[in-house]
Amino acid sequence: MIIVLRKDVKQDQFQEIVDMIQELGYHAHVIQGTERTVIGAVGSGRGKDKLQAMENLPGVENVVPILQPYKLASLEVKPEKTVVPIRDGITVGGDEVVVMAGPCSVESEEQIIETAKAVKAAGATMLRGGAFKPRTSPYSFQGMEEEGLILLRNARDATGLPIVTEILKPSDIELICKYADILQIGARNVQNFPLLKEVGKVDKPVLLKRGMMTTIEEFLMSAEYILSEGNKKVILCERGIRTFETATRNTLDLSSVPLLRQRTHLPVIVDPSHGTGHWRLVAPMANAAIAAGADGLLIEVHPHPDHAVSDGIQSLKPEKFDKMMKTLSRFIDAADRKLAAPPQQ
Ligand code: PEP
Numbered sequence: 001m002i003i004v005l006r007k008d009v010k011q012d013q014f015q016e017i018v019d020m021i022q023e024l025g026y027h028a029h030v031i032q033g034t035e036r037t038v039i040g041a042v043g044s045g046r047g048k049d050k051l052q053a054m055e056n057l058p059g060v061e062n063v064v065p066i067l068q069p070y071k072l073a074s075l076e077v078k079p080e081k082t083v084v085p086i087r088d089g090i091t092v093g094g095d096e097v098v099v100m101a102g103p104c105s106v107e108s109e110e111q112i113i114e115t116a117k118a119v120k121a122a123g124a125t126m127l128r129g130g131a132f133k134p135r136t137s138p139y140s141f142q143g144m145e146e147e148g149l150i151l152l153r154n155a156r157d158a159t160g161l162p163i164v165t166e167i168l169k170p171s172d173i174e175l176i177c178k179y180a181d182i183l184q185i186g187a188r189n190v191q192n193f194p195l196l197k198e199v200g201k202v203d204k205p206v207l208l209k210r211g212m213m214t215t216i217e218e219f220l221m222s223a224e225y226i227l228s229e230g231n232k233k234v235i236l237c238e239r240g241i242r243t244f245e246t247a248t249r250n251t252l253d254l255s256s257v258p259l260l261r262q263r264t265h266l267p268v269i270v271d272p273s274h275g276t277g278h279w280r281l282v283a284p285m286a287n288a289a290i291a292a293g294a295d296g297l298l299i300e301v302h303p304h305p306d307h308a309v310s311d312g313i314q315s316l317k318p319e320k321f322d323k324m325m326k327t328l329s330r331f332i333d334a335a336d337r338k339l340a341a342p343p344q345q
C-alpha cells in the first residue's frame with residue numbers, strides 16, 4: 001500500500017503513521033519526493049484493511065494499493081526518476097549519459113592503466129574491470145582478486161575515473177567496498193538472493209545486470225531485494241537475453257529500456273558488449289541504446305583484444321572506442337542529453 005501524506009502533515013502525525021504501519025507488520029519506506037512524501041507500506045503483514053483505514057488519519061491524503069509485485073522499484077511508489085550519486089559529482093539517471101568502459105578482466109597494472117587513460121581520453125566517465133570473474137569453466141581465468149582491486153584503485157588514482165567491479169559472493173563485500181565505487185552484480189547472480197540482500201545493506205551504488213533468462217518482472221523483483229534492505233542506489237543494466245539465435249552471443253533486448261522506463265524510476269544502462277558478443281556490433285547497438293533512452297553504457301575495451309584473457313572478441317581497441325564515442329556524441333545530442341564528463345584531476 002502507498003500512504004500518501006498531506007503536504008501539511010505534522011511531525012507527530014507522521015511518527016504516528018509510521019508506528020502504526022510497523023505495528024501492522026509492514027516495513028515503512030519513506031520516499032521524499034519533490035511534490036509530496038509517501039510511505040510505502042511493504043511486507044506480508046496481515047492488516048490490509050487496517051492500512052486502508054489509515055486514510056482517515058490526520059496527515060494522510062489517501063491510501064492506494066500497489067498493483068505490481070515489485071513495490072519500491074515501481075513508479076507507483078516513486079514517480080520521479082532516481083538519480084544515483086556515484087562520486088565527485090557524477091550521477092547516473094539524471095540528464096547526463098554515463099559511459100563505463102574498460103576490460104572484461106583486470107590482467108596487469110600496465111593493461112588497466114593504459115586502458116583507463118585511453119578510455120578517459122575518449123570521453124568515458126567511469127572505468128570497469130573484473131577482479132572476481134564468474135567463468136563458465138572452472139579451468140578459465142578466475143580473476144586477480146584483491147591484487148586486481150588494488151590495480152583498479154591505482155587506475156582511479158591515475159585518472160580519477162570511478163571504478164565499477166563485480167562482486168560474486170557476500171563474504172567479499174567488505175573487501176570490494178574498500179576499492180569499488182559501484183558494485184556490479186552479474187547476469188549469473190541476478191537471482192542470487194542472499195547476495196542481493198547483502199548489497200542491499202551497504203551504502204554503495206549497485207549495478208544490477210539482467211540475467212540471460214530473466215523476465216522484466218523477475219529483474220525488477222531482484223532490484224526489489226536490494227531496495228527492500230535499504231540501499232536505494234540501484235542501476236539496472238540490460239545485457240542481452242538467451243534466445244534461439246546463435247549468430248550473436250545474446251539477443252540484446254533494447255525494448256526493455258523504454259519498457260523499464262514505464263515501470264520503474266531506477267536508471268537503466270545498456271551493455272552492448274555482452275549483449276552482442278562481437279566488437280563490430282558494439283558501436284551500432286550503443287547508438288541504438290541511447291536512442292532507446294538508456295542512461296548510460298557499459299563497454300568492454302582492451303588495448304590488445306587478441307591477447308585478452310576473457311571476452312576479447314567483443315572488446316573494442318582504444319582507437320575503435322574513440323571512434324565510437326565520436327559518433328555516439330551525436331546520438332546523445334539528438335536524445336537531448338549530455339555526456340557526463342569524467343572527474344577533473
Ligand atoms: C562482465 O561484465 O564482464 C560480465 C561477466 O557480464 P555479465 O554478467 O553480463 O555476463
Ligand code: MN
Nearest residue numbers: 104300310311
Ligand atoms: Mn566480460
